[in-house]
Amino acid sequence: MNFSDIIGQSSVVNRLKQIIESKRIGHAYLLVGPEGIGKKTLANIFARGIMCTSHGQRPCDVCRSCRQFNSGNHPDVYRVQKGDKSSIGVEQIRDLLDDIHLKPYESSRKVYIIEDAHAMTAQAQNAFLKTLEEPPFFATIILLAERANELLPTILSRCQVFRMQRLTREEVCTIIVKNLGIPKEKAMLFAGLSDGIPGKGLQLAGSQEFHQMRNDVFKFLEGIFDYSDIEKMAQWELFNQYKDRIDEILDMLVIWFRDVLAYKETGDFGLVINIDKLPMIEKQASLFTLSRIRSIIESIERTRRMLKGNVNFQLAIENLLLNI
Secondary structure, eight states, rough: OGGGGGSHHHHHHHHHHHHHHTTTOOEEEEOOOOOOHHHHHHHHHHHHHHHHHOSSSSSOOOSEEEEHHTTTTTTTTTEOTTTSSSOOOOHHHHHHHHHTSSSOOSSSSSSEEEETTTBOOOHHHHHHHHHHHHTTTEEEEEEEEEGGGGGGGHTTTTTTEEEEEOOOOHHHHHHHHHHHHHHHHHHHHHHHHHHTTTHHHHHHHHHHHHHHHHHHHHHHHHHHTOOOHHHHHHHHHHHHHGGHHHHHHHHHHHHHOOOOOOOOHHOOOOGOOOOHHHHHHHHHHHHOOHHHHHHHHHHHHHHHHHHTTTOOOHHHHHHHHHHH
């Protein structure tokens, strides 16, 4: 994969390409953006370009350095990953610091990629500071973080910061079609659910568990006008079945009622995310009032806040069901 394969992020891509072309490589870069936005993909292309030995386009994917990088066996590339741990500890950073003062084995440069840099403990970040300020001339450090505010200001001040933006629905759709080969109409649904994050769109489109969960939620939504209050409360079992993914369930409900609200207000299906459920949206839009739909959305968000406050799960869900 090369810069030309990146969809969206044109501002960041152009700046990184200019850095490579100018051969004025800095010592530290920080890519910031939510999980799944493409930080790792872009960092890998940038790192490969830095180390590429081609006299033409870089990275070239042909030279020995590019081939070694793509195989995961480049001796002058060092990665720090959180893995199964909740944080990146000081020992991992000390191991990096022991390596960074050794000269490159094959290339003219060494590249250090720290994934989940926001997960570095305060001790790890402090241990990293002096080297980040004055690394060896041959070393380039690339940090990837979901949230810049979890890094020390002194870390941020030592890096060139690139903030990656959420993509448009059409851009995410293109990525899903390209990677999964599913029809555009179907890909557009998952692009709408992705919140502009291509990794999320790909994950949802390829997840059978998500498909089943969504089918169960819409079976519930189709019957909401036929349930008595007692039958409504019995539906809490559906939410209990997916208790460990309750945020996703609530997201589905919010998106659904926002679709109904948008169509009722505008009559425009172009604003709808759940594009495979247009007849159902049209029907419910005719049965709900605008104030009622807004009230339901607020009830869902209130339930989300309550659950984060560790209230009784069953009681919170039953109250929500009665409100719907």
